[in-house]
Amino acid sequence: MNILLTGAGGYIGSNLTKELAKNKDLKIYCLSRSAINSNNEIEGVRYFNSDLASDNFPESLPENIDCVIHLAQSSNYRKFPEMAGDIFSVNVRSTQLLLDWAVKNKIKKFIFASTGNVYKTRKKLLSEKDICEPLGYYGASKYAAEQLIKPYEVFFDVIILRIFGVYGPGQKNMTIPNIINKHKNSEVISLAQNQGLFLTPLYIDDCIQMLKTILLSPLKNKFNLYNLAGSKKVHLGELLSIISNITGIKTEIKNTPDEPMYLMGNGTLFKKDFNYKSTTSLKKGLRATLLYEQTK
Structure with missing residues (x-):
């Protein structure tokens, strides 16, 4: 199987590339906006650099692709409104260009990484049937891309994955690594009502195995929508308590x-349809993440 992976330089993309490269039946073509460090290149994987904000990026794509895994998103997703144009170009416009290219090249499967931020915020676990009402521009751009993708189910299998709270070793500038850094630096952490954000953290290894499962498994439907989320509901106060118990600080x-x-996702539908069981508890995942931080 020939796979085109966008966003290969990102946290999920780089980890997914490592995992898929272990399967010698897969030929992987990785697309990223910036050059991959040669020290991080994996034998047998082909790398392409292209700016997805450019309308001509499909011209650089390889032929004979069977599956697209579209993980790429604008690195400027927090910079609204000053970088709204880039967010739209990468998250929405590039998706449309990639869909056009996918039809012309007769691909079989299109996997799109969306986000839990497309949902209306609610004090419960969000399921795939819940209302989508994104509050921010980033969530709105991802939801817009979802709407563009769905009609293409007549051409190939479509899978939209709304991913919640991925964390793990080596991640930077996200909620859990930021909390860990503050803990490590003995900073005072402000939390609303001693709780802060409620979330369902998903360890990176589980996220990668879920992506691999849906890539390699037969699908029941032409259009498929799943939440990818951890099994445990937790708020940041509880998260810090677990971290403190591990570090003794x-x-x-x-x-x-x-x-x-x-921002809590209900991931039971994916686990039911693919008979998937998470392998990493929250405590185990946090311990592995903290151990990585100690070895840096």
Whole structure:
């Protein structure tokens, strides 16, 4: 099977490339916006550099691809409104160009990495049937891309994955690594009502195995929509307590009167349809992440 993977330089993309490269029946073509460090290149994997914000990027793509895994997203997703154009170009426009290319090249499967941020915020585990009402531009751009992708089920299998709270060793500038860094530096951490954000953390190894499973498994439908989320619902206060128990270092929390926030996914549909069982508990995942930080 020939696979085109966009966003190969990102956290999920780089980990997925390593895993898929172990399967010698797969030929992997990795596309990223910036050059992959030669030290991180994997034998047998072909790398392409192209700016997905450019309309002509499909011209550089290889032929005879069977499956597209579209993980790429704008690295400027937090910079709204000043980088709204780049967010739209990479998250929405490039998706449309890639879909056009996929039809012309007769691919068989198109996997799109979306986000839990497409949903309306609610104090419960969000299922695939819940209302989508993204609050921010990033979530709106991902939801717009989802709407563009769905009609293409008449040409190839479509899989949209709404991913919640991925974390793990080597991740940077996201919720859990930021919390770990503050803990490591003995910073006071402000949390709304001593809780902060409620989330369902998904360890990177589980996320990669889920992606691999849906890539290699037969599908029941032409259009498929799944949440990818961890099994445990937790707020940041509880997360810090687990981290403190692992490190033996107490974290000082400053209580604020703000309302806690919620972004929790119900991932049971994916696990049921693919008979998938998570392999990494939250404590085990945090321990592995903290151990990596200690060895840096």
